[in-house]
Amino acid sequence: MDLDERNRRVLQAVIDSYIESGAPIGSTVLVKRFDFGVSSATLRNIMAELEELGFLTHPHTSAGRIPTDLGYRYYIDSLISVENDTDEFGDQLRQAPSLHGDDLNDLMEEASRFLATLSHCAGVVVAPSEAEANYRHIEFVRLRGRQVLIIFVTGTGIVQNKLIELDESIRQHDLNAFSSYLDEELERGTLKEVRQRLLKKLEEEKLVFMQLMDETCRASREVQERESEKVYIGGAAQMLESPEFATVEKMKSLLKAFEDKYRLIKLLDRSVAAQGIKVFIGSENPYFEMQGCSMVVSNYKVGPNVVGTLGVIGPTRMQYKQVIHVVDYTSKLLSKLLGERFQRGIER
Amino acid sequence: MDLDERNRRVLQAVIDSYIESGAPIGSTVLVKRFDFGVSSATLRNIMAELEELGFLTHPHTSAGRIPTDLGYRYYIDSLISVENDTDEFGDQLRQAPSLHGDDLNDLMEEASRFLATLSHCAGVVVAPSEAEANYRHIEFVRLRGRQVLIIFVTGTGIVQNKLIELDESIRQHDLNAFSSYLDEELERGTLKEVRQRLLKKLEEEKLVFMQLMDETCRASREVQERESEKVYIGGAAQMLESPEFATVEKMKSLLKAFEDKYRLIKLLDRSVAAQGIKVFIGSENPYFEMQGCSMVVSNYKVGPNVVGTLGVIGPTRMQYKQVIHVVDYTSKLLSKLLGERFQRGIER
């Protein structure tokens, strides 16, 4: 797999040019645009070699070369340098309006649009899942009869709710008392632990409270699941600008894929087990059958913990350098913003 | 504008056939498929007449006829009968799985998908706006220092929240006291009225509470606005199945229009000042520049009040009878479900 310096430069030139123009790159174009100090015939030989190695291909006999997925992979791994010459783009990033939605939903949606605008691809953000949520406050509101609305407030200020139905009626006064009790106990541990302590204390004495507690635990789980199933997709229409999706068929299948949010989450979550940025090129991704699409994904944190995934889905022929930069920047930005919320949360 | 019986029947036959097949309808096709007891030549004469009146047109000299927007309008107003012969479709509707999302967001999303699936168009639901929200409970959670999270619970069990910052710090205990006070007062009127009463009572004595009250009112307004800006769009990809959107350009502009949710809300809200189902055909709608699209909209209620809009956007050539039926059914279904929540809410 080792290429000599010249071959590498040619490969890079082909991919760069192709990313820019979208049209197959012929040997004469390379001679005109770059200075390899060799003739077009030599370039043809080199390109034939690169094709044999699987980095390039051509759509038909008399067409120029385009990169294969393998070619892109090599490009990303060995040829791109994200650091240098992106400074003017970095400035552009920093000048972009920051995110300021104070509601978590707004924030996520903004982030997805932010990604989309700057990358010219579709931006995707998976909502944070706090595995063992640390609740700041739990409130109960009695609606009719035995129906009770449970409201969860997490340390990060996220508010979620769930309606439950108890076996017997309970007074709002008692609910308030229980709520205060829970709040106190929550300072000393998670909901599960509180449940354990409560179990010992109450025995069979107050059955209603025990049921309320059980329902609360169950609701908490459900509410967390519901939250972690949310995906925010921004700027999907932008992707359709790329000529590679200019056929009706491609467009349709792309949009169908975006509508199937559930699979999208699965895909993104599995993709990013480890930290840092990952790039998936075209067919590399077994779950997303869409041909001609790449993903650049990363994750974001609250404090020290990875809580969610975010990234960009676009045509295989995307501006990888810039997109990687954007995804990196956004993940850090979002982590910072969530971190600030978190700080507010834990400090009592 | 009055057509004699035969001309009406021909117009209806043309539109019905066109809706079904999507191809321009020629005189011979009509003779084959319908029994008018006249020859194709006569039908040609009639169709020429209908064209002169503006109900029909033809894309080029040697093509069959297709309806104009005016033709569709006449069709909807005078020719369609929603009542009869839709019974088997009504059965299909009633057999469809009902909606059961207990979270309001889930419910709206489900409703939009419900509309989309049954109409084969894009389903759109605008979130309910309760002009003067009747709150069941208002809760304050102190985060850090002077930051307070306000949680609103409406009579219908909708939970919304907003983070505010006070001028001076306040203890959680006092917040709780204020919350209980508000809850009691709210039984006797709206938030605004409570504010008036409070103003008289407190005078300048307790400045913090007054500020908290003001912030709460402001937050309440904001939270309501935020909610009423939500639109749920389901099955947008389905629309692309129609051959009229089979060109790349049409697809793109359609998707762009859907992404611009703000304008969509404006459009829908203005459309439905009055109650009942409305149909907007193609160019009839000045705000939605998309050509070749019709909307069928209605609204839904909580108890006696209209609170939101819902409907379907699809190609001008849609199955109006069925779609009208679906929209009507869904609006009633949603009203019923919300009504149940509401009943739960007001009964204490």
Added chain:
DNA sequence: ATTAGCACTCGCAGCAGTAGAGTGCTAAGA
């Protein structure tokens, strides 16, 4: 190893020709 030259391949745009669908008009019949 590099390069100039050349034959070859393939896609694409343009063009002519044809088939088919459908119309509008006219003149004859009820």
Added chain:
DNA sequence: TCTTAGCACTCTACTGCTGCGAGTGCTAAT
């Protein structure tokens, strides 16, 4: 006066053909 058969006309869609241009691969010379 309304209806209808017949016919000329129009327009689209499809087909096959041709020439052009871009680009390759190969070969022989440097």
